[in-house]
Amino acid sequence: MKKIIDKMKNILISYEEMIVLSLLGVVIGLIVSLFEVLFGYGLQGMIDLHHKTGNWLLIGLPFAGLFIVYMFQHWGKSAIKGMNLVFEVSQGITRYIPKRLVPFMIGGTWLSNLFGASVGREGVAMQIGATVSHVIGRHFKKYENAKTIFLVCGMAAGFAGLFGTPFTAVFFAMEVLVAGVLKFRAMAPTLTAAFSAAWLSGFFGIYKSSFQLVLYSFEFNWKLIIPLVGLGILFGIVGGAFAWSLSRTKKKMMAWMPDPYKRVLIGGMIAAVLLFVLCSGRYSMLGENLIEDSFQYGTVYWYDWICKFGLTIFCLSVGFMGGEVTPLFAIGATLGFCVSPIFGIPPAMCAALGYAAVFGAGTNTYLASIMIGMEIFGFQYFPLFFIVCSVAYLVNRNKSIYALQQREG
Template identity: 35%
Template sequence: MQIFSFKKFLKEQFILLSLSAIVGILSALFIAFFLKLLEAATAYRNSHFQLLFLLPIAGWVIYLSYQYLGKNSSKGNNLIIKEAKGNQESVPAVMLPLVLFGTVITHLFGGSAGREGTAVQIGGTVAAKISEWCKLNQQLRSILLICGIGAGFSAVFGTPLTGFVFSLEVLVIGKMEYKAAPYSLIASLIANYFCLQLGIHHTKYFITSSIPMNGEWISIALKVGIASIGFGLAGYLFSYFIELFKKIYSKILPKAWMIPIFGGIIIIILGQWLVGKDYLGLGVDPNYPGAASIVGAFHAGGSFTWSWFWKLLFTTITLSAGFKGGEVTPLFFIGAALGNTLATLFNIPIDLLAGVGFIAVFAAATNTPLACTMMGIELFGAANLPFFAIGCFVAYYCSGHSGIYTSQNIGIAKNSFLQIRNNKLLSQHLSQKELFYHKKWTLVKNKYL
């Protein structure tokens, strides 16, 4: 039986509290630099749309850099999540510069991607390297990596409490990693503070609609719940399309280096001739006057009926082809634009349903409904908290056992009807499900076709 040592406990707490603050500070420095570069790249691309024609070459350069320098960096956020759960696979230091400049290059040449993945990998790499330098044991290393996830998310979006909750919720579906709670909170708060002090300004979103607590409130709550089924399906579709396009690329292209070139060509065709330039890049602000955007989706006419689908298509094609960036900001776009479309159908204030969609599709694709509900409060205020919670949790349940982070463990199945072994990796579940449906289809084909 181990004897509790108060001296050892105090020493451990001092180490964790100190290092979590350092992770927050260093993450903020790198992420502020990244956001400044990203802002400059976006502005330059929007005034030089001809850069889009160089996207295939940019993708090829990103591929080569990861192939020859990246080691296991190409695993991205899934590597950080695995390490935070206690895996022994090392996070290479080169992940930080590769994902930073890979994301900036992707946006500069018109790829549709986000930024949270980059920020989380920056925070995770910082935490991993500090853990190695300080020779921390596996338990303390795991805690510090969770701090890195929280710090990265907090700094990039200006939502420290969301970053804190996200870091605890994202590792295991249905469970929270409370062991890291106080340290991740410190890292997230410090990262956000230093990012603001370095001159980073985050986009402000507003929901001005106010729903009185009467029969109308109940009616709108029911409508939000129904609309959120659509948000959940959109989150599922996003995850499904990324995996689908990866398989298609691998099947039709004999060499891996051809994939980013082919994906870049598809984006050129869609962006230049078939759909339009609205869906290139981040999509927070319009790429040109009158273009669809996240900010515009909160107002009538600020996005179009199928804007949500086009952003989903552009982003999944981009990311599955090996370009770098995150998924979350495109998920914000998809959710807000889908909310804008459904608001007219359900006769709900546009800004309200756009705001719910903004966070609910994110909740569905990342399996983090609590963090997304918190994001609703931090971004839009607490006045519509019940609608945020309804949207996030309904979308979460309706997305099924899917997600963009396949290294998540299924801690608790989303419903009791599915016989899913607890603690199974999401990637294992998806592979087994695919095999099951393939066998069923083979039986049907052999019998009837």
């Protein structure tokens, strides 16, 4: 009888935890969303201002880099670790994420984009979410063993609040900390955090990316499966190569130029020249222009994905702040568009497959890549995204843009 009572108590405690954490997920989602709205509108303002100057702000890129490095060296301290801090807290290496990480990462990313560095935004969005949820979680001592759940909730809220894709945010946050493992204990609060963040961001006008593809009717047979497998292999190689190259380049840059000021100054000068010479800033900032061209049948050059690939890695390696995911979207979309004639799939559809699969391979996340493809381009294309993203994930072989991501399975 005592065993039955104890078992019932444990069940009630687990349900109580799930309900409380789910309610906290709503609070976390709403608070994180407000930060994402501020970050998103501020970032768009920086990008608009850059365009209004006709890319001449690229001249100031090395000096902006110097200020960013100075800011982090003197006041940011451990915040310079960025996303690595989130992984360290999850793994018990570090106890706290400092609150100053939020303003420093926002400011660094705004400046990097204002002056035209080829960087993204996703990493910052997730760091904002993780920091906010971590700070909130520390006030609930009863759930100290749920620190990873708070981190997952925060990351999901950050992703959903900026990209407006709550389903993808849930899966991405649940699988990114440990590749091959889903944090099912975090499912309920992560859902409430992601959907509340997406709702409030949508209320303030930050909507998810959506592209109207020309309806692609397909017959599922070997004639379609073979090119899909080929695309998966290609996208997996490119996504994995991006992750590997980013890690190697960062290490090489630090070895060649240990002084962060010298590294960002010289690197900023080189980046500014390259970004201006190569199509007058076409590869600056997030890369959303490349994504739009890929889906609206605009001008897409065969070398677009190569230039975005190299310049993003270079800018992040010399010290500019920002994310990697939006550039991965751009790389995948432009690559898919360019190789579509080879594989016999319409350009926009091939771009959509590249958009999702290169993202999945670069981040070493499986379900999130399939989900973002369906959430943005249509659930009717599930078979296509499933095959391409599955093959890309297998080909990648556990390489990730997140250096501290753990691997299992």
